[in-house]
Amino acid sequence: MNDKAKTTLVPKLRFPEFQYAGEWTKEKLGSLASISTEKVGSKVCVPMSITSGVGLVSQEDKFGRVIAGDSYKNYLLLEPSDFAYNKSATKEYPEGFLAMYSGDRLAAVPNSIFTCFRVKGDSTDPRYLNYLFLGNLHGRWLRKFIQVGARAHGSLSINDSDLLALPIPLPEGKSSLAEQRKIADALNSVDDLIAALARKVDTLKTYKKGLMQQLFPREGETKPRLRFPEFNSAGEWVPKTIGQLGEVVTGNTPSTTKSExxxxxxxxxxxxxxxxxxxxEKTKTTLTELGFFETRPIKANSILFVCIGSTIGKIAQNREECATNQQINAVTPNSENFEGFVYYALSQIAGKIANIAGKQAVPIVNKTLFSSFSLVVPKLPEQKRIANFLSSLDEVILGESQQLDTLRTHKKGLMQQLFPSSEDSHDA
Incomplete structure (x- = not known):
């Protein structure tokens, strides 16, 4: 492919002022940017790491400390709007993640697993390129050059020449930079909305966590710090074991050799x-009626609590009758206890229950230990009041989270329309 090869590239969605600006073209990344090999040396920089799908973040923010050590002076230098390609495979980016550095100070990344490059001149908007890379344009191109299992020092074996040969779709003509900026500005506006909504969701979750700490008594106490007015004179909460809240059932797995x-x-x-x-709402594995007959059925509206392994303390509730594997203990509340309250009460003490397992190779809180764990509970009317209030708050959080997911999906679809198809972009 020539450095500038004419194609019939046209995005599905184009801003009105560029409707008649002509077709797009393709240019090799190497004609737009050059590899940057300058090392930190004695310069003062911010040591960076990378988080797939997020971008470059300081090592201090990611790890709680700077991990550069003696190798710092050999790190590759990053200036604002430079790009860093991390040659480590992730689930979302199996060919490696490529991100633009958006900070305003000098930064640096390890030279062992990064390739850095810088845009030449002012004919290309780095933000425009960054959105292409967030859409994994580079990955779809580079996968043809990566041998299965080919790694060097834990990183993918990628040649700089293959990276620089990446075809980049660009608007053509005098309005090229203006159209690039328009696309980047539009996507950046969507990103701002996503970030604002994400902060709102995080704030709601933090509010709920703090509220639960006040709605449930502290350890060793029998009254919460915050109580609904109608229960201020209802007296102390009473101690009960989990086993006294209802029936506890440990799940089991039907024979995996029987496909039926x-x-x-x-x-x-x-x-x-x-x-x-x-x-x-759904499970990765489902059972037939025959398979279900071989399990210990868990009644609807039980509370499912993971009691074995690295995820001890994970908790959920089943809307309908189900089965679980043996890593889960289920509590089916009796008539004296409200299932919603039991769910939130166990959520509040999940960490304490997990601590019972200690530091075994395979942590476990068996049914006996789990059932004997003690907590304090109020009478049924107050249980329902607390549970219904927290459930309403959860509905608000869920609604905002769903809006966030919708906005992220909208952005993905918008990117697919604002850029020509990747198949056209990768023609050589």
Missing amino acids: YYGGDRHFVSPSDISESRFI
């Missing part, structure tokens, strides 16, 4: 199915 047990309509819950959401 799997692939039906019954949910089979494992720890990986439990996320931040309160309710289990």
